[in-house]
Amino acid sequence: VSAAALDSLAELGTYMESAEKEFNHKTDYTKIYSEVRSAYLKKAFTMLAQSAGPGDMKAGTVYQKGSSSFIGFTEGLIRMLKAERKILARVILHSDLDPILDDTVSPVMDMYAATGDTIVRNAQRNSQNSVFMLFDILDTLESSSAALNKCLQGTSKLARVAELQKAARASVITFFPEFLEGVRNAGLRPTPLSEDGTVHEFTTETLNSLKRLLEYDERVEQMLTTLGIGNWNLQTKTRTKNAAETGIVGSYVLDVIDTLMASLESLSRSYGKPTLAAIFLMNNYRYIVQSIDQSFRKWVGDTAPQKYHQLVKKQQDLYQDSWKPVIGILMDVTYIKGGEVKKSLSSSEKAQIKEKFRVRAALLWRSVAGNANASIHWLLELQRGIRHDLSQSAWIQYSGYRSPPGSHPTDWTGAHSHVLTLC
Template structure:
């Protein structure tokens, strides 16, 4: 039904206070001077009195007729409307009757302000009196204005009726808005209190579609009612009142106002429920400038708010729309819900857009993936909304609009998800750049595990807990050169696995380059052993990353570790073992060359002192690797030294000579080896046999 045209735009009033006269109210609504209006009404009354006295006693004073009541006026108006609907010539109705009927409607509605049962029928199943009065004046206004010739007969009456109708609609809008925003508000509070319908109406925009194209995504004011509290459910009696108010507005042709009041009020209520969860909807600029620690907390709050919106808020709103706009208004209810869902979700999704715009950083990956997963997982819920629309109302009035709004929402969800996935893939790929950029020239003291190794392996381990999501992300955002780059490799069908292996290989190469920073080849081998063992431990300790890396890579790294161990043994202990061998220099023709023997003991003691001093400061943090190294060293050196002592120690004179050259027993050597790689550098103490 088209909106009823109002010849003169009336001022919007929020109550039917008796503080002014009826003529003053009329003058205010029509923007006419009170004298001019009163003159028109008086002229109409005089004409009617003259007509009624024609043919009567001209000398007698006219007897003043009693004022007709609302029922009598309604019957007269109903007769006029019935004839008008039937295409017959309607019985004449005077300007005075129209004026009195409009005044009667005002008087009917005025006591309703501040009462709870104004929308409740007096008899079950019947139309509430207030709704009947509003419908009657709405139909009358339409009948008087739809035909210019007919409306020309009732110039003053048209202004009077449409003015009252507009004030009635303002009153209904306020009531409708207040009850929609908070179902606990059952009655208004006179005097402009913020709890009244009038007070609450001030929270919404001052106009709902007057003189402008209606906005399908109305942004509510920030101070909507009920802030910080979850939206309470609507009891059946409240829904009945809302349905009656909506029916009144729609019957009067105020479809746009009804729709936008509903949207704004429910958006305010949804925003209040999100605020109660701690979500304040920061602007894009705020998000972009926010430090990561604060943004991380905002993302966690957003995830909670988003779940609440999709799983609690929107299903509740869909149910409310279906109950308020039932029957032949079902299509309008679906349209309203579709717009509400789209607008609410788009405002919440603005946050994800802002996060995707922030500067990429490795630590943001996991929160971006969390947001990606949330949006991915709600897609079936939105699909269900759209599916219900397609099956239950797509062919009915309004169904096409609702389907378009929900299709738009689905597109926006897919678009936001795409941007988040693209951001996640880019962040993960940036690990390559961070490894290549780490070209420090200072070796880690003691050959310990490098900080880059610790960071990356823990990062990759955590990333593999998102293995399924990252596989999906990389499948969707595969780079064009990925297939060529990994052609024939194990990662050709799994770009995420291929990317992770690329990172692992880069890290391995980076560590080998860093090992060359050590001047001592033995320490270089210790460094590679430490880092290689750490990488293997992380892989084998995580089923997720182990599944991605695979056994072949782990076996290759284990082989590398054994080679590093051999390199260390060769560089450090082969030279020591050579000092304990009789290579034909110590014993010549069966005679021990004491000078050579003395030199060998001196060299051995010096070598062990150097090893204890330097390698005692080296670090092997993994206890198992530390134990393996010590056992392997002792297994080679201690037996060789005991054998050497057994053969040559007696060739020294007991006493000072023996103490000078034979400084260590087999037990002393074992004790020295047990103190290696614990980070404590000490010099070899002098021990006695």
């Protein structure tokens, strides 16, 4: 409002107040002021209210910390409330301005509260983008609490803002056990798995959500402390003993990771092939370990990740065990009795040798075929380790031969060449 307009309104207000006293006639001009002014304010804030809700995010977009329009809505609301109090003090000569302010800002405050309620309801429906938006909104409400209390003192809307803050806080606290329970339930639902055993989308989504959650580390610690150690786990309080070592945030992170690994183990059973299940778990576990080292070490410390490294090694060993039938035949050594080497073989002896090579080739190609779709190439370190272990146990056994034992396309030399490129 310009200074000239304020002067005119102040002059009009003085005249109306004097006229009431002079003619002893109540005009209730403050109602007229509130109706006109509130309609203007409502129109000014409508677009901001619409953009501040969760509906302005396009499908598939990821909410960025601090990007909620509700933050700007709150800041604009506080500026408006401060300005309205100054305007009323200038143009209205009543001693009690709170009821007039209440009527004037009521439509805007109703829009503000309704927008906040919508975001809270979306968060309660487990919309993760809305949950992270809710973290920002709760921070905004609490940091703006003193200013809002001062601006709305004496109005009916002060209690409404307090209710919104309480609902947002309750929804944030509820998120922690519900998120963990969602990770657990994912392992119980039939879920399509890739044919090559690569890192599952469920793993990346869970860890990304956990990373985003820890962007609000101070708020997370505050909410978990309110919830109580271990109370976020609806099944069992498994991490209370680690809280002293890792802190309450680290305790929650470890609980989520343990639950994620348990769900992945349940999902791996749907493969029906132990080798592919081992590759699936090896890939996913290694991705989790890598995420711990890169993103969660600050909260879980240096000791806890050792357990997860051991789980990766266990799955790697299980995968390499799938080659034991082949390795077992390669380790078969035939001794020459009496020190005499035959320069000619009978038909039956030749047939025995051919049969041995046929069995070797069949076993080797069976192992190759069983792992043909497997993918462990996403991590070079793991690839090199498995390649080294296989080559040490297999290639050394073949190196004693000067030439291939046969030219059949499925002989063991061709198969072994494929083994070394498989990983």
